[in-house]
Amino acid sequence: MASSARAQEEIRRFLDIDAVQVAELDLDGDEVVLRPGPGSPPLTHGEVFVLVRRGGRPVGTLLGRVPEGADARAVLAERAKAVLAERSKARRTPEACEPPYTSVVVATRERAGQLARALDSLLAQDHPRFEIVVVDNAPVTSETRELVERKYAGRVRYVCERVPGLAVAHNTGLAAARGEVVAFTDDDVVADPRWLTELTAPFAADPGLGCSTGLILPARLTTPAQVLLESHGGFAKGFTPRTYDPARPPGDEPLFPFTAGRFGSGANMAFRTSVLRSVGGFDPATGAGTAARGGDDLYGFVRVLAEGHRLRYTPSALVWHHHRETWQDLQTQAYGYGAGLTAYLTAVLVNRPALLPAFLAKLPRGLAHARALTAVRETEGGGAPGDHDTRTHPWPRRLSRLQRRGMVYGPVGYLRARRALRARGGGAR
Numbered sequence: 001m002a003s004s005a006r007a008q009e010e011i012r013r014f015l016d017i018d019a020v021q022v023a024e025l026d027l028d029g030d031e032v033v034l035r036p037g038p039g040s041p042p043l044t045h046g047e048v049f050v051l052v053r054r055g056g057r058p059v060g061t062l063l064g065r066v067p068e069g070a071d072a073r074a075v076l077a078e079r080a081k082a083v084l085a086e087r088s089k090a091r092r093t094p095e096a097c098e099p100p101y102t103s104v105v106v107a108t109r110e111r112a113g114q115l116a117r118a119l120d121s122l123l124a125q126d127h128p129r130f131e132i133v134v135v136d137n138a139p140v141t142s143e144t145r146e147l148v149e150r151k152y153a154g155r156v157r158y159v160c161e162r163v164p165g166l167a168v169a170h171n172t173g174l175a176a177a178r179g180e181v182v183a184f185t186d187d188d189v190v191a192d193p194r195w196l197t198e199l200t201a202p203f204a205a206d207p208g209l210g211c212s213t214g215l216i217l218p219a220r221l222t223t224p225a226q227v228l229l230e231s232h233g234g235f236a237k238g239f240t241p242r243t244y245d246p247a248r249p250p251g252d253e254p255l256f257p258f259t260a261g262r263f264g265s266g267a268n269m270a271f272r273t274s275v276l277r278s279v280g281g282f283d284p285a286t287g288a289g290t291a292a293r294g295g296d297d298l299y300g301f302v303r304v305l306a307e308g309h310r311l312r313y314t315p316s317a318l319v320w321h322h323h324r325e326t327w328q329d330l331q332t333q334a335y336g337y338g339a340g341l342t343a344y345l346t347a348v349l350v351n352r353p354a355l356l357p358a359f360l361a362k363l364p365r366g367l368a369h370a371r372a373l374t375a376v377r378e379t380e381g382g383g384a385p386g387d388h389d390t391r392t393h394p395w396p397r398r399l400s401r402l403q404r405r406g407m408v409y410g411p412v413g414y415l416r417a418r419r420a421l422r423a424r425g426g427g428a429r
Contacts, residue, residue, distance in 0.1 A: 010396040014327060017224035017393055020063070021046060025076050026053040034073040038190040038219050038320045039117075043072045049221055049230070052080045056194070057316050058215060060239050097204035099197050100180040102130040102270070105173030107166055108187040109137045109289070112147045114322070115187040119152060122185075127196040132156045135173045137289065138164035163424060165417070166266075166287030167296035174273070174281050183270035184297075185319060190219055192318040199270050199317035206243075210275040210309025211301060213264025214317025215239070225330045226323040231393050235265045235321060237313055244311040255362050257305040258345065266297030268319045271304065279303040283347040285417035286340070292347075292413040293406065294340020299347050306352055334399040338406025343414040350414075 021044070022037030036042055037051070045068040052060050064079045066072045104122055108115045115134070122132055134156055136144045148158040161172040174182055181200045185191065199214050216235035221227045244263060249256045280303075287296030305311055324333060349356055 006397065010398060011327070013394065014224050014228065014396065017227050018047065019223070020221040020227055021048045022051075022218060022221055023048050023072075023076070024051045024053060025073075025080055026056060027077065027080060028055045032073055032077045034076060038121075039322075040220060045070065045072075048072070048076060049218070050076055050080065051217055051318075058239060058318055061217070061236075097201055099127055099200040100129075100204055101178070102127060102181045102183055102196060102200045103173075103177035103179035103273070104130055104132045104183045104185065104196065105135060105170060105177065106132065106185060106187055107135045107137050107161075107169035107173065108144055109164075110140060110143065111187050112143045115144065116147060116151065118185070118187050118189055118191070119156060121189070121191040121193075122196075123152075123155060124193055125191065125196040126193055127200065130196060131178060133173050133176050134158050135169040135176075136160045137166070137169040138162060163284075163421075165284060165289040165421075167282035167290070167299075168284045168287070169289075170287070170296065171281040171284060174276060177273055180273055181270050182273045182276065184266060186267040186321070188322040189216075189267055189319040190322075192320070195268075195317050195319055198314055199268070202312045202314060203270075203272055206310065206312070208310050209312055210272050210304040210307070211263075211311040212270045212317070213237070213301075213311070213313050214268040214319065215315040216265055216268050216319055216321050219320035219322045221323075223325045225326055228393050228395075229323050229330065229333075232395055234323070235267065237262065237264060237315070239315045241315060242313045244305065244313075246305050246308055246310070254365055257302050258348075258359060258362060260298035260301040260344070261341070263301045263311055264297075264313060267321055268317065269297060269300070271300065272309070275304055275307070275309055276300065279307060280351070283344075283351060285414055285421055286343055286347050288336070290413075291416035291420060292339065292343035292410065293336040295342075295344030295347065295410070295414075296340075298340070298344040302344070302348050303352065306348075306355060330399060331402055334402040335406040335409075338403035338408075339410040339413050340406075342407045342410030343417075344410075346411040346414045 022040045023043055024035050024037060026033040045066045048064050048066055050062050050064055051058055052062060062079060064076045066075050106118060134148055136158065139160065145158055148156050159172055159176050161169050170184060181203050183196060183199060199212050202212050203209050218226060218230045218234060221230060244250065246257065253259060282296045283299050286292045286299050288294060301311060349359060
């Protein structure tokens with residue numbers, strides 16, 4: 001009975017979470033530009049999650065409250081200047097090299113409406129030379145193909161992959177890619193106009209770079225599920241650029257490179273095409289759409305790092321992500337994240353057994369990290385969605401338990417996915 005009462009209380013607190021507006025505030029000298037986030041309505045009074053830019057470049061986020069009848073631009077600009085006074089003094093980013101020719105791969109399945117929004121933002125990129133490849137994964141209808149042929153003919157390439165699974169679809173896109181760099185994003189994002197340039201320019205500056213990742217922020221915070229997820233970090237990895245070099249393992253990452261979730265996410269990643277092909281692409285028995293439930297992106301990060309290539313996190317490479325909207329979505333997501341985490345680790349060790357000694361040496365710390373990762377996270381005062389060390393809402397025990405169960409299931413799911421691929425003739429590694 002106590003457990004049931006606690007669950008009901010968690011649901012009640014979840015339903016009490018209020019919507020938050022999303023906006024962008026650009027501070028450039030004396031000029032202040034305030035606009036709604038992509039797909040968001042005009043700002044009114046109330047709570048606002050703000051991406052703060054300086055001269056167009058993302059520098060931080062904050063949560064502000066606009067009183068009824070107040071000038072939103074003035075209120076939020078004052079808050080931004082006060083909160084980000086130190087951050088605004090951050091060192092300038094060196095002038096980037098011209099980015100290489102890039103293929104952008106978008107895997108999709110029966111979500112033509114969302115896909116059109118994503119493609120419109122991709123076609124508006126300021127990158128000088130790129131192509132877009134849509135991979136229609138295990139389609140049931142012809143809706144995606146018809147959308148591409150009707151609205152984007154000559155501007156977007158369409159490829160069909162009949163075998164279900166995100167990693168399979170990404171590998172099909174990798175095979176079709178013509179670019180020196182191949183970037184991946186999802187059909188539920190809106191890409192910032194400079195996203196592709198910022199994500200791929202580091203490859204021109206660093207010949208040893210194998211992978212780059214970027215910043216992911218919420219496009220909307222209109223449901224309790226979206227606000228709860230973002231108030232506990234969401235997909236963002238902060239606003240500090242960082243290079244991960246296997247030749248110089250980071251001292252603050254004792255589990256490196258096995259905590260691949262620290263590096264970025266699959267909705268915003270790019271690889272040097274030759275490097276990703278050299279490691280065999282993504283393991284097709286990982287990812288959404290398989291019994292493994294996820295982990296394909298993390299697998300790619302670790303395989304590239306394990307071959308001695310560097311990985312660069314670039315927060316100026318921004319996409320806006322449409323988070324899932326319901327309590328059921330969050331439960332599915334929590335279980336899938338747990339399963340994907342251990343599934344990708346299983347995949348790495350199966351495909352690269354030479355990493356086993358390093359993995360076993362780090363296993364005790366890894367188990368402690370897993371306990372912390374799935375712990376019930378209470379509120380810690382004040383914070384804002386997107387701030388990783390402060391939370392505005394407690395993380396429900398139900399979601400923590402589901403994530404742990406997913407972690408137990410992950411290796412089993414991976415092996416099931418391998419068997420399913422063999423049965424289909426898809427060829428698991």
